[in-house]
Amino acid sequence: VHLVQSGGGSVQDGGSLRLSCAASGYDYMTYCMGWFRQAPGEEREGVGFIGSDGSTKYAHSVEGRFTISKDYAKDTLYLQMYLQMNSLKPEDTAMYYCVVDPIIDLCASDYTAQPGDFGYFAQGTQVTVSS
Numbered sequence: 801v802h803l804v805q806s807g808g809g810s811v812q813d814g815g816s817l818r819l820s821c822a823a824s825g826y827d828y829m830t831y832c833m834g835w836f837r838q839a840p841g842e843e844r845e846g847v848g849f850i851g852s853d854g855s856t857k858y859a860h861s862v863e864g865r866f867t868i869s870k871d872y873a874k875d876t877l878y879l880q881m882y883l884q885m886n887s888l889k890p891e892d893t894a895m896y897y898c899v900v901d902p903i904i905d906l907c908a909s910d911y912t913a914q915p916g917d918f919g920y921f922a923q924g925t926q927v928t929v930s931s
Contacts, residue, residue: 801826801920805898807883808925815929816886821898821922823879832907833870833881836915837894837927844915847896850881851907862892888929898922 807819819835834849848858850868858866865887871880881898899918906913915921 801900803898803900803920803922805896805922805925808896808927810928810930811888813888813890813929813931815888816884817888817927818885819883819896819898819925819927821881821883821900823881823900823920825877826879826900827877828902830904831879831900831902832904832913832918833879833898833900834868834907834913835883835896835898837892837896839891839894842894844897846913848883849907849913851904853904855907855909857907857909885927888927890929890931893928895924895926897924 802824804822811817830852832851835847836844837847838844848868850856850870856868867884869882900920901918906917
């Protein structure tokens with residue numbers, strides 16, 4: 801499985817950005833896919849996740865502002881995920897990482913997913929929000 805991220809960049813407070821994550825060669829029937837972010841000097845934190853069943857969960861800090869969606873082409877084993885970020889705030893500034901794992905339970909609403917739970921990580925992309 802190979803993950804490639806795109807998107808990100810710099811915006812003003814209140815602006816919008818969209819991140820994409822493409823997972824090629826993914827042939828598992830189920831998955832939990834999502835995003836972590838890490839600001840300088842901070843722990844890596846979960847932003848939002850989406851399961852192969854379409855279920856989603858978000859960190860309280862981004863709920864209502866961020867939306868995760870996905871596309872999966874079974875014939876080409878191409879899994880694509882998007883993170884639409886609206887009403888961005890300076891505190892959203894961080895490096896954002898896309899992750900995926902076959903264990904769909906990682907996306908359960910009553911489970912706090914940790915970075916170490918995921919078998920596949922993308923390279924990360926910087927998001928900077930200025931005030």
